[in-house]
Amino acid sequence: MDSLNKLIDLLAPNCASDENAFITADTLIKRINAFSAHYKKLDMSTAVVLYHSDSVEFFIRLMALAQTPIDIILPPNAQPQTLAKMRQLSAFFCGEHSAASEGGFSYIDEALDDTSSSLLAEQRNDNIYWPNDKISGRLIFFTSGSSGPAKAIYKTWTAINRELNTLEQTFMARLAADSPRFVATVSHQHIYGLLFKVLWPARFGHCWHGPMFHYPEHLAQYIDSQAPNNWVLVASPAQYSRLVQDNVLGGKRSNLAMLFSSGGPLEDSDATQLYQQFERAIIQVYGSTETGGIAYRQVSTSGAVPWQPFPGVTLVRHNGQLTLKSPLLDEPMRLDDKVQLLSNGEFMLLGRADRTVKVAEKRVNLVGMEARLIAHPWVKHAAIMQLSTGRLGALVVLTREGLEQFEQCPRKHISQTLKVHLGLEFEAVCLPRKWRYLQSLPYNSQGKLVSSELESYFD
Numbered sequence: 001m002d003s004l005n006k007l008i009d010l011l012a013p014n015c016a017s018d019e020n021a022f023i024t025a026d027t028l029i030k031r032i033n034a035f036s037a038h039y040k041k042l043d044m045s046t047a048v049v050l051y052h053s054d055s056v057e058f059f060i061r062l063m064a065l066a067q068t069p070i071d072i073i074l075p076p077n078a079q080p081q082t083l084a085k086m087r088q089l090s091a092f093f094c095g096e097h098s099a100a101s102e103g104g105f106s107y108i109d110e111a112l113d114d115t116s117s118s119l120l121a122e123q124r125n126d127n128i129y130w131p132n133d134k135i136s137g138r139l140i141f142f143t144s145g146s147s148g149p150a151k152a153i154y155k156t157w158t159a160i161n162r163e164l165n166t167l168e169q170t171f172m173a174r175l176a177a178d179s180p181r182f183v184a185t186v187s188h189q190h191i192y193g194l195l196f197k198v199l200w201p202a203r204f205g206h207c208w209h210g211p212m213f214h215y216p217e218h219l220a221q222y223i224d225s226q227a228p229n230n231w232v233l234v235a236s237p238a239q240y241s242r243l244v245q246d247n248v249l250g251g252k253r254s255n256l257a258m259l260f261s262s263g264g265p266l267e268d269s270d271a272t273q274l275y276q277q278f279e280r281a282i283i284q285v286y287g288s289t290e291t292g293g294i295a296y297r298q299v300s301t302s303g304a305v306p307w308q309p310f311p312g313v314t315l316v317r318h319n320g321q322l323t324l325k326s327p328l329l330d331e332p333m334r335l336d337d338k339v340q341l342l343s344n345g346e347f348m349l350l351g352r353a354d355r356t357v358k359v360a361e362k363r364v365n366l367v368g369m370e371a372r373l374i375a376h377p378w379v380k381h382a383a384i385m386q387l388s389t390g391r392l393g394a395l396v397v398l399t400r401e402g403l404e405q406f407e408q409c410p411r412k413h414i415s416q417t418l419k420v421h422l423g424l425e426f427e428a429v430c431l432p433r434k435w436r437y438l439q440s441l442p443y444n445s446q447g448k449l450v451s452s453e454l455e456s457y458f459d
Helices: 025-040 055-065 080-087 097-103 157-174 191-203 216-225 237-243 250-255 268-278 366-374 400-408 411-423 451-458
Strands: 014-017 022-024 047-051 071-073 092-095 139-142 152-155 180-184 207-209 230-235 256-261 283-288 292-298 314-318 321-325 333-335 337-341 347-352 356-359 362-365 379-386 392-398 434-438
Touching: 014 025, 014 055, 014 191, 022 025, 025 055, 047 055, 047 080, 055 092, 055 191, 080 097, 092 097, 152 157, 157 191, 157 292, 180 191, 191 207, 191 230, 216 237, 216 250, 230 250, 237 256, 237 268, 250 256, 250 268, 314 337, 321 337, 362 366, 366 379, 366 392, 366 411, 379 451, 392 400, 392 411, 392 451, 400 411, 411 434, 434 451
Parallel strands: 014 207, 047 071, 047 092, 071 139, 180 207, 180 230, 230 256, 256 283, 392 434
Antiparallel strands: 014 022, 139 152, 283 292, 314 321, 321 333, 337 347, 356 362, 379 392
């Protein structure tokens, strides 16, 4: 296990910011101490639910809870159905009061919601420690539900801290600029946003921005309102993809020191176009909630670019199965992705192996069908899923050429043309029966497609 580190020794003097000003380490420590003292007086059994949309408010509660051996449950969002599931795991909730009320929880922050509380006037207690398995419980995340029902993933702080060390050692040496400020368009309630936006900068004395920017236009305006800074942008592939046609951040490239993408694949065509606009390649990180970070790469030109595993990570093939060995895992884990292993330890990703379904007794790989569909000049993005009837449904985002056809021709003609295109590779009985045309695919806050939400388009 890692040795205990006092949080005050790790934070930068100005370690965070809200929309208007920096927040000092002294202020954060005082607030964390007040929350910690309050939480330790409560009998919360073994777990508590934590949700807050602001990263600073979230961090204060996370650090306070981590001074106890209580497991911390992190719901991916504050939707009523999500909170109802969390309520089955714990009756206790800290964070945003509105979410607690919606979920019917016992809200434990009420005495501390007023930041002028007399507790904050107490002498600062520096015995607040960075989370560690010696003193802290586990973090409980939930998968996105992109390939089925969301499931709980338990993470120890040993694994979290090892991954933070890897991120700092792998990427900070590349940063020529001083005093980076981390900002995100993804939520810290998911592991990607939590690691890259909050825990990484906090653990290693960098600064991060509390509020999340839902739209790049708002981020561009905020950058303009600040003194020149070296921003580290944490975003999803879907969010980057939307910048290709209208990159409002392109003019801010001198202020963007590094750009990270994770949570799904960033198309090579988008990556190369954004490289030209930003004049720096986006750092793509491959991994999952279950595995942690596996590898990374940067795409700047056309042509296949392999993935570089993080230190200590290896992929091996045994008896036809792909196995991941990682210092973030207690034991090797089977992977469902298709890869081509290279002799130097790097690899090429070839798509998901677990998205093969049976349609009319025929095996169909949905990844391959999506790739075939996107190869048509009318299709920019596509998502194909198996419906409750057993047949397939297709969600399609059209290119400019496709939109021109859509305006001139009946929708049935568009669908039939795309079916003919797919029919060059797939049997007619396997082709999608239902087609929906959207302006953009319905990605969630983490930039992933959730199967239950996709189904709603076919009701």
